[in-house]
Amino acid sequence: MMAASGTGGVKPLHLIAVLAVATLAAFILSLSIGPAGLGIGASGEARSLIFMEIRLPRAILGALIGAALGLSGAALQGYLRNPLAEPTLVGVSGGAALGAVLAIHLGLLQVFALALPLGGLAGAAVAMLLVVVLAGVRGGPVTLILAGLAVSSIATALISLALNLSQNPFAAVEMVFWVMGSLADRSLTQVWLSAPLMLVGIGLLLTVGRALDALTLGEDAAAGLGTDLARTRLMVIAGTALAVGAATAVTGIIGFVGLIVPHALRPFAQHRPSLLLPASMLGGAIMLLVADVALRLMQPWAELRIGVLTALIGAPFFVWLVIRTRAELAP
């Protein structure tokens, strides 16, 4: 990482340190808040049961999935050089959602419980292969956006088809709820299933910082600085697919985190893509953990799904972005 450029503002190390501390605080908060008070009174056994089976998986998944979404949003925005890019653009979340919906539709869920996340992972993998084949290893941002859009559209169409053909109203409700995204009732098994894939994806995405910095000057100048553009493209696609595919496979679609977090943090990262990557990873974890805690606090009054909450926060943010962009473009 480069040293502070002397332009004032937040120093890179300070930014990362502050975000890391906040992530840790949000994680602890997520562990300690829930309908069952873990204070005095609860017996040791019930306490550890609640902690290990409910709180811990939920907090780990919240942190990892938020990190995956924030980081892949920052990586995609940097790679596509477009501040409006977000992880759902690559088509893997659509693929994962389709895989899980099919698992419900085909009745696999009754056969074994892990059919849902496994179906999601299979769907994400197929979607990623399709995107890579369609977009090619070489090629500009536009082909990647188009390939992702094409794969997402196919996935959406097939999800609608599955809903349409569903004989069983309970299955249909289950599919709809699943697509909305939720962190509730996830077990450590789902953590073991998805965490390794998410960590590999996160690892891949964290390697592209330099290349994204160089891409600030366009593809020719970046290649002239020794950047391997084909490798960068593959890392961004594969990293996003692994991180977001695995995330979607266990929780359903959680939108807007990957759009908002890099946007909000970009000025603090001095607009530098390489610094924005780790910052957005931590920022995404914070946002999802806090949103999930807020949901639990709201629970007595309203049973909201986390994908719905992030969309409720994210959509107005998007409107604000449009207005601001329009003001910037105005003569």
Add this chain to the structure above:
Amino acid sequence: MKVETRGLRVILGAREVLSGLDFSAHAGEVTAVIGPNGAGKTTLLRVIAGLLRPSAGTAAIDGREIADWQPQALARVLAYLPQERVVHWALSARAVVALGRLPYQPLGVGESAADGHAIAAALAAVDATHLAARPVLDMSGGERARILVARALAQEPRVLLADEPAAGLDPAHQLSLFHHFTRLAEGGRTIVVALHDLSLAARFCHRIVLMHKGRAVAAGSPADVLTEERLAAVYGIHAHYATLDGVPIVLATDVLP
């Protein structure tokens, strides 16, 4: 370091952009590549920079085929300044110039003292030290162009390929930029610039390569290359080559019918 191409052929889409181009540029010289729009100047520079594989012919730097260079090693020897002045994020001018030091920084290692010196020197060379902290996106076109030149200079290349580096610069900064190129050449660097300004080419370049339809139709000193007949044949203009107070100028007076 010597830059040399032989029999270079490049086909983009259905069009043959370079058709058997022989070109060379030498250390200690500023070489201008001139020619009308679509003559293949940018394509030639992109091939030399290793961004485009020719379908036939060879291109070598220091006697070594460009495809045989490691990209990082090549980036420490050769800097390419594209014609498009693209900066996608609101980086400060200094942060943009610092990108030129990426080829020198091993992964995970920050800016060294040498990097800092190179960045400061590059900013000073384009008279932009006072702009260092300003976001590049808020600058005028000419200021941004100077910052991007500084990025290429910060790379401290032995070979500098610059595509239209003077376009959009005011006269004072055009002159000081070419004075700087001349100084770099005197220090043993190889400077190649694609140019439309024939007076700048005549005044500052030791050697001129005139391109037309993918071929080099003339190469040599400015006085040898910039003859009225050749400019008429290649550009379709009526032009005068003269010297004013010892400074060569090329003046196009009319378009030929």
